[in-house]
Amino acid sequence: MSAVEVVAEAVAAAERLDPVLHFLEELDAGALAAAERVQPGGPLAGVPFLIKSRTPADAPIIARLVAAGAVPIGWSTRARPGAQSLTFGWNGTDYTRNPWDLSRSPGGSTAGGAAAVAAGVVPLATGGDSGGSLRIPASFCGVVGFKGTYGRIPRPGGRPLGGLTTAGFIGADLDDVIVATSIASGPHRLDPTALPHWPVPAPQDRGAWRVAYRATLGACPADPAVDRVLRDRLTEAGVELVDVPLELESTDEAWQVLSGLDNGRGASATAANRARQIRDHNNTALADLFAEVDLLVTPTTLTVAHGYDQHEESIVTGDPCWVFNVTGHPAVSVPAGLADGLPVGAQVVAPHGSDAVALAMARQLQVALLPPPIR
Incomplete structure (x- = not known):
């Protein structure tokens, strides 16, 4: 399949399911044009993904995915500002729903990304985790959420004073999340204090944990x-x-x-x-x-x-x-x-x-769930 075909399929799925799950803040009208410009051979060539709402346009995590050939198709929902609880998503008019049960929340604050990944719209979504914002929605939606060691992925504002937030990914597949994290890792001119580039880890060959x-x-x-x-x-x-x-x-x-x-x-x-x-x-x-x-x-x-x-x-x-x-x-x-x-x-x-040790154990513990009802 061409990048255009893959991205067109993801956009069509988003248009079809968003009225049910409310996971989009906005679709990117330029996604198909961006797919036409994708060059073969990139590690993520033609892979569609969603960007967490309010992510700065110059965020290194986005630039590095795009440089690897990935194509953003839009921006996913996050918690409504000022809400009492942040384990929800809000698109401006309605709350994001969980594809496992439409009466349930997909978690938050990376709510829309987790719902879209679980529903099979995209294989990857970006987010930032300052209090569980990648891991909580991954848990609620039955997918993978990874927060690396602090500083694993550079941030557009550099190192903040409190040092809570780590950028990262929600994905349908653990290997996809690992590859995306490796691609996005390493110091950047906007965050030169980020940790060194993190290569995809070799398989862990060891006895009982x-x-x-x-x-x-x-x-x-x-x-x-x-x-x-x-x-x-x-x-x-x-x-x-x-x-x-x-x-x-x-x-x-x-x-x-x-x-x-x-x-x-x-x-x-x-x-x-x-x-x-x-x-x-x-x-x-x-x-x-x-x-x-x-x-x-x-x-x-x-x-x-x-x-x-x-x-x-x-x-x-x-x-x-x-x-x-x-x-x-x-x-x-x-x-x-x-x-x-x-x-x-x-x-x-x-x-x-x-x-790499955490991911190796996660690989051993993860269970392949059947797809959710809304997909």
Whole structure:
């Protein structure tokens, strides 16, 4: 197939399904023309993808995908500004729906990207993860979401003061997400402090994994059905579960301060020092954990997808995620099974810089789900 044929098919699918799922903020009218200009041979030649709403036009992640031959077909929805909960998507008139169940949310804030990937419209969507914004929707929609070690992919504004957000991808296939991350990685003139280029990792040839499992990392417990899916999957995968202490300080306070610093709201010296102390404590606690085990596995979300109309409620489901935005560890979510007919995500976390280890474990844990009803 030509790039034009592939992109035309994706655009047609978007036009057909967006009135049902509301995952688009806007289609790119120039997508077919861009497909005509694609040169054969690029690692992503002709691959259609969606850009997360409000991503700056000069973002390195977009420029590098396009340089590799990928074609953006539009901009996907994200959470409505000022909403009580951010695990939703909003296109300006309606809320984004989950292709597994139209009464459910696809998560957020990369809501539209996850819904479109799960529905088979595009194989990849870009996003940024400052509190689980890639991993939560990946979990709700039964696809892959990967946040590399902090700084893995350069950002257009350079390194912010708080250091929470890592750009990344949601994809239907783990290998696609890995390739896209490699292409987008490495320092850039807009972010010269980004980590060095990250090559596609070689297969991990090793014996049994030593894994610490935690059903929750906060005060709220995981739904028993979600916890059961993860425990069963770890048993099926044959990993060695190791009981290692892990005492983390609550992330809530530090995350709010660091988010304020990232977004220009500032913070008092006392609050900033306290946030740094929490980050340092949790980094040390995790370093001690990883001295005893290879990986940490948690449910990505404490529940399966909640209702799309619960956007004004304070919903606690992504607690296992934002801990690792504060610390900067690599974390990936892959589908691990179903609970009540809805996807359950497994979050795999590795030491700083050990992205390849997290991805290797994720490959072993992921389950190939049947396609969702809306596709």
